[in-house]
Amino acid sequence: MHVVVTGMGVVSPIGIGTDQFWTAAVNGVSGIQRIESFDASGQRSQIAGEIPGFNPAGFLSAKYIEQTDRFTQLALLATSLALEDAGGLDVYAPQRLAVSIGSGMGGFATFEASATRNFRNQPTPPFTVPRTMANSAAAWIAIKHRFKGMNLTCSTACSSGANAIGMALDLLRTGRADAVIAGGAEACVLPLTMTAFEALRALTTGFNTTPTRASRPFAKGRDGFVMSEGAGVLILEKEENAKQRGAKMYARLAGYGQACDATHIVMPEMNGQVAAMRLAITDAGMEPDSIDYINAHATSTPLGDIVETRAIKSLFENRAGDISINATKSMIGHTVGASAAIGSIATIMALHTGIIHPTINLDEADPECDLAYTPNHAQQKNPRNGLCNAFGFGGNNASILFTTLE
Amino acid sequence: MDRAEITAKVIQFISTKVENLDVSTINESSKFEELGLDSMDTIQLLFDAEDTFGINFEGDEAKGFTCVGDIISYIEKHQVPASS
DSSP states (O other), X not given: OOEEEEEEEEEEXXXXXXXXXXXXXHTTOOOOEXXXXXXXXXXXXXXXXXXXXXXXXXXXXXXXXXXXXXXXXXXXXXXXXXXHHHTOOTTSOGGGEEEEEEOSSOSHHHHHHHHHHHHTTOOOOTTHHHHHSTTHHHHHHHHHHTOOSOEEEEOOGGGXXXXXXXXXXXHHHTTSOSEEEEEXXXXXXXXXXXXXXXXXXXXXOTTTTSGGGTOOTTBTTOOSBOBBOEEEEEEEEEHHHHHHTTOOOOEXXXXXXXXXXXXXXXXXXXXXXXXXXXXXXXXXXXXXXXXXXXXXXXXXXXXXXXXXXXXXXXXXXXXXXXXXXXXXXXXXXXXXXGHHHHHHHHHHHHHHHSEEOOBTTOSSBOTTOOSOOOBSSOEEOOOSEEEEEEEETTTEEEEEEEEOOO | OOHHHHHHXXXXXXXXXXXXXXXXXXXXXXXXXXXXXXHHHHHHHHHHHHHHHTOOOOHHHHHTOOBHHHHHHHHHHXXXXXXX
């Protein structure tokens, strides 16, 4: 039984909707700017990937806006775009339509705002809990579209979106659903989250006056990731059902691997990353030799990009240099729980169009990062089997394998 | 704030709680239930009023509210007078 992608929706700092996102990605457009949503002059990292054109009033009623956090609103827009792309799922019974969404921080904007009110002895908004809880995005997707099947949320930090898509694959394989709305959403460009990630020394601080140069995976001089917001949603169905309803099909979701480092709460570890990629390939019934493209996790942290490079070399050995690799985060920054969902859309579009989007800001690579990262310009490579990697705090390593339809 | 101004504010709060509600139909005798407000909507409505008018709804008294006029009267009675 094959699972296929029949719809995609993306809300990102470089575009809303797959067409806008993909055109910008292929052209190497950066979506990183100085933070506009709050006064960031006191932050050490003053830049982010925001979506300034995002207007929830354009597609949600006042009631929805009042009861939802921004991460849920981003997820709702990505879902509507994906459903429109898929041509609707009315052929399925509502009880057979599942939702699987990942988010690292959930409704942290609501939490931060309500905490601030509390410190000022102001009344607490009644919807603080339902807006903050990590599963609110998945729940609102179900409410808005009346999807009555399994409703799951995965929170594994930066790998949340990949795990949510992997969980969706499991739901379809085990027959628990006929179609799954799967992806990730995040909206934590906020004073407290920025300060907290700064405290971990995880964010870039050296590019506040040149924001578009800040997210530079694998490049010399990188000094941390750029915080970003966004959402990505896939519509996943069994191939035979999709064919039957005449759906357009972008690619197959062929395999999913997940492995925990079980070593450190935030430091990445190569063996876990190798294990996740290997498991995804095995899960698809394939061999490492068949992989010709990797959408890397590549956050632009000094250590992370080196560890991922070593992991790819370890698994693919002398073929590692032949694999096309790119980093979507070089343009949009790190959307945390949404990153692998958006990365998956970039992977699917690479398989669908044959084009590998560039890794921008890669004028001079770190000597320890010596693979084919598609520097600065898109390449027509016609890949057939692409991995999308996602590695998160907690030692979580996830890898998803998409393949072309033939 | 006089009663008319309070009424306008309360109607504005209600308009964000119920989808497709014709606000011109809301008057002081409108029952929450008739307007389509569920219990969570009413809790949010009380919060909006507390936050805007700097008042506190005492638990038992608020439980007795059934129509728009009840909230308006409570706000009118308890609102913090604007400093002169």
